[in-house]
Amino acid sequence: MKSDYLVISCSLNPESNSRKMxxxxxxxxxxxxxxxxxxxxxxxxxxxxxxxxxxHGNVEILAQKIRDAKCVLMGVPIYNFDVNAAAKxxxxxxxxxxxxxxxxxxxxxxxxxxxxxVMGVANSLMLDFRSLIIPRFVYADGSSFxxxxxxxxxxxxxxxxxxxxxxxxxGPVAEQAKKANPA
Ligand SMILES: Cc1cc2nc3c(=O)[nH]c(=O)nc-3n(C[C@H](O)[C@H](O)[C@H](O)COP(=O)(O)O)c2cc1C
Numbered sequence: 001m002k003s004d005y006l007v008i009s010c011s012l013n014p015e016s017n018s019r020k021m022x023x024x025x026x027x028x029x030x031x032x033x034x035x036x037x038x039x040x041x042x043x044x045x046x047x048x049x050x051x052x053x054x055x056h057g058n059v060e061i062l063a064q065k066i067r068d069a070k071c072v073l074m075g076v077p078i079y080n081f082d083v084n085a086a087a088k089x090x091x092x093x094x095x096x097x098x099x100x101x102x103x104x105x106x107x108x109x110x111x112x113x114x115x116x117x118v119m120g121v122a123n124s125l126m127l128d129f130r131s132l133i134i135p136r137f138v139y140a141d142g143s144s145f146x147x148x149x150x151x152x153x154x155x156x157x158x159x160x161x162x163x164x165x166x167x168x169x170x171g172p173v174a175e176q177a178k179k180a181n182p183a
Contacts, residue, residue, distance in 0.1 A: 004170055005035040006069035010087035011077045011108070012041055017145045018108035021138055021159060022075025024150050025106060028163040029073075038065060040086050048092035059093045066097040071104070071170035073162070078109040078117045088121060098125055100177035102169045104134040104162050108141075115139045132173050136162050 007026040009019040019039070029035035043062060046053040053059065066072060076083040091098065103125055105118045118137060125131035138159055144152035150159065 002068045003034045003036040004070040004174075005029045005033075005073070005166065006065055006071070007035055007037055007073045007075070008087075008090070009037075009039045009041075009075045010084060010090065011075065012084075012086055013077065016075075016077065016108065017140065017142060018075035018077050018106055020145055020149050021106035021108065021140065021155070022073065024156065024159050025073050025075075025104075025163050028160065029166075032163075032167060036065065036069070038062070040090065045086075045089060045093060048089055050092075053093060056093075062090065063094040063097040066094055066101065069101065070174040071102040071166045072098070073104045073106065073166060075106045075108070076118065078107055078114045081114055081117045083107075083118055083121050091121060091125065096129065098129040098131050100129070100173065100181075101125075101131050102134060102166060102173050103131045104136070104138075104166055106138040106159065106162065109139065110141060112141055132169065134162060134165050134169065136165050138162050 007022050009022040011018045026035050026037050043058045045058055046056045076087045107118055122133045126133050140155045144155045150156055
């Protein structure tokens with residue numbers, strides 16, 4: 001089923017904290033209408049090689065889900081002061097599918113100092129594909145979670161704010177994109 005909102009959990013770790021935040025955002029979007037959930041653990045993907053990898057069947061499946069959405073929220077682990085390789089690989093593989101999407105990030109990190117790590121990928125989405133990046137990143141270290149969910153009240157508030165902003169922006173940005181690029 002197509003939905004305006006796609007929430008992608010990019011961690012491959014079974015005990016992922018970014019997945020807990022992505023799930024919280026997904027639940028809020030579901031309460032407000034509908035959203036689609038995508039867990040990268042469920043899709044085997046090749047490493048992007050700029051060539052034959054684009055022909056892998058799962059690449060087109062995921063690209064279409066991104067194309068169908070007006071807004072994509074990404075739950076991402078911070079690895080080596082960047083998003084993890086699985087998230088970046090997804091973006092490399094699906095490139096233009098991100099054109100003029102509203103994009104938000106929920107970042108899980110090990111420490112408090114890597115909060116700008118998502119900027120490289122955010123800049124790339126913005127400059128390469130005119131994605132509109134929601135300037136409300138959610139960023140949390142391990143102290144904000146219990147075994148199954150987000151426990152920190154401030155992080156929960158920030159997830160609420162991210163979702164509200166996503167809902168506010170998704171429709172108008174998609175309308176504007178349609179006007180700018182009539183079929
Ligand atoms: C390979 C690797 C690199 C990491 N690099 C960073 C980093 O640069 N900054 C940081 O704050 N945490 C770093 N961490 C810690 C992770 O961000 C942390 O474990 C986070 O919970 C991962 O997200 P996840 O739980 O959703 O998988 C790293 C972890 C791994 C495994």
